[in-house]
Amino acid sequence: MTSALEVREVHKRFGRGGAAVDVLGGVSFAVEEGEFVSLIGPSGSGKSTLFQLIGGLEQPHKGEIRIGGQVTTGQRGHIAYMPQQASLLPWLTVAGNVELALEVAGTAREEARELTGSWLARVGLESYAGEYPHVLSGGMQQRVSFLRALLTPRSLMCLDEPFGALDALTRMQMQQWLLKLWEANRRSVLFVTHSIEEALLLSDRIVVLSASPAVVIRELRVPFERPRSETLWTDPEFNRLKQEIYAQLSQGEPAAR
Amino acid sequence: MGSKWAKVWPPLMAMIAFLLVWQGAVFFFRLEKWFLPGPAAVVQEAISIWPRLWEHTAATIRLTLLGFSLGALTGIIVGGLLHLVKRVKLSVYPLLVLSQNIPIIALGPLLVMWFGFGLLPKVLLIILVCFFPISVAMMIGLANSDPRLMNYMQMIGANKWHIFRRLELPHALPYLFSGLKIAAAYSVTSAIVAEWLGSSKGLGYFMQLSSKGFMAPRVFAAVLITITLSMSLFGIIALAERWIIRWQPRKEGG
Ligand SMILES: Nc1ncnc2c1ncn2[C@@H]1O[C@H](COP(=O)(O)OP(=O)(O)OP(=O)(O)O)[C@@H](O)[C@H]1O
Ligand SMILES: [Mg+2]
Secondary structure: OOOOEEEEEEEEEEOOHHHOEEEEEEEEEEEOOOOEEEEEOOOOOOHHHHHHHHOOOOOOOEEEEEEOOEEOOOOOOOEEEEOOOOOOOOOOOHHHHHHHHHHHOOOOHHHHHHHHHHHHHHOOOHHHOOOOHHHOOHHHHHHHHHHHHHHOOOOEEEEEOOOOOOOHHHHHHHHHHHHHHHHHOOOEEEEEEOOHHHHHHHOOEEEEEOOOOEOEEEEEEOOOOOOOOHHHHHOHHHHHHHHHHHHHHHHHHHHHO | OHHHHHHHHHHHHHHHHHHHHHHHHHHHOOOOOOOOOOHHHHHHHHHHOHHHHHHHHHHHHHHHHHHHHHHHHHHHHHHHHHHHOHHHHHHHHHHHHHHOOOOHHHHHHHHHHHHOOOHHHHHHHHHHHHHHHHHHHHHHHHHOOOHHHHHHHHHOOOOHHHHHHHHHHHHHHHHHHHHHHHHHHHHHHHHHHHHHHOOOOOHHHHHHHHHHOOOHHHHHHHHHHHHHHHHHHHHHHHHHHHHHOOOOOOOOOO
């Protein structure tokens, strides 16, 4: 079986000569079909850079990227994407924003409209369908942003710290919301986060990056049964894993410098 | 409702005070009408020759609207094309800026010399004056869309057309409208200049005729109408802007 995403020995350097910075120092990992993988690493370790490479906006120095078994290094248009800031187009309505993402991915306009309408209703946002994004709260905007990525007909979803800008309570609600939606519609997901708890709650597997030049210092399978709920937080195994990853992150950082 | 009044009445009061001082000065210093007429005399004169005045006004409105629409169209197209073809933009842009330093008072007679006394040189003059602020506003608007939104569009693999149509163009609209508002005022005054330089109708022609005959009240009446035209065109564009750009949160109060 081919993986949804394979990142092979990817190196990335910014600048040249003496001012050059190695950001990625040979990163390799994979996301299997229908698997939820979280990427954790210190700030500045190159997670967003990795996304730009997967999205085809930047070229790696060395190494290659495969999506659905096909080499897509430097090619755009293979992923569904959800950025940290909701990035909804202010001149399109909520429905219009979702439809645009589908249209860019090649869905016919009629079909995009139907799909959007039925899904907005399904997640309880139908009363906002005709509103412009600025009337929505931050959490609501992120729901639309997630829905937009979920409906995009592409095999891999890349979410870059989607809840990083939200307050703690909204963030928790969003995690539950996303967990339910994803467990009902398993897509291949690569998810960047700074929160170890978030990664443990949501993912099947966690990939830990070192500080830049980043390499994978740890990969671990998250053993909890699905469907999951917030009661997981009280599980002793949950806390043990959290400690373990935390230790790894804080010792991985100085070692790489 | 109350807040609307609070915005309207200070300039209104200033306007009324200005008119009163003007009228008072004319009366107090016993100024002759041909030298400086008071506002009352200007209005009186305008009413007494209204049919003729309206004919000239209508001619100016036609010329202005024709020149302005063509100028706006040219500006939008030039701005859009230069944005899409970056290399051409870099080479042509300085030339465009340079062209704006040619005084219209010099350009007008040249256009008349080349294209005669018909409608063509007058419309050309207005187009030349109008299209520059519009195309520049358009280009600035198109080139300055939010980098985060741009990154999003690129990440989802949007092509050039999608990016232009869904991101850059809507973002450029408020810029375009401020360009249109500036050009509106320019187009009315250029129409007046064009008519002044070579025409047998229009407010510009009427002003020239009246000033040669030392009929100051008529000149003032024409000026008053010119200002009204300019403000009306501005108002229409502002209304169109509010109607088209509906996605922005409305600013409350002052
Ligand atoms: N276009 C660029 N040119 C030069 N340097 C860059 C560029 N993009 C990113 N960098 C550098 O690469 C490093 C990694 O940045 P990146 O944004 O990928 O980190 P990150 O892991 O996403 O961090 P965070 O967790 O804070 O979002 C940073 O040191 C950054 O300054
Ligand atoms: Mg980042």
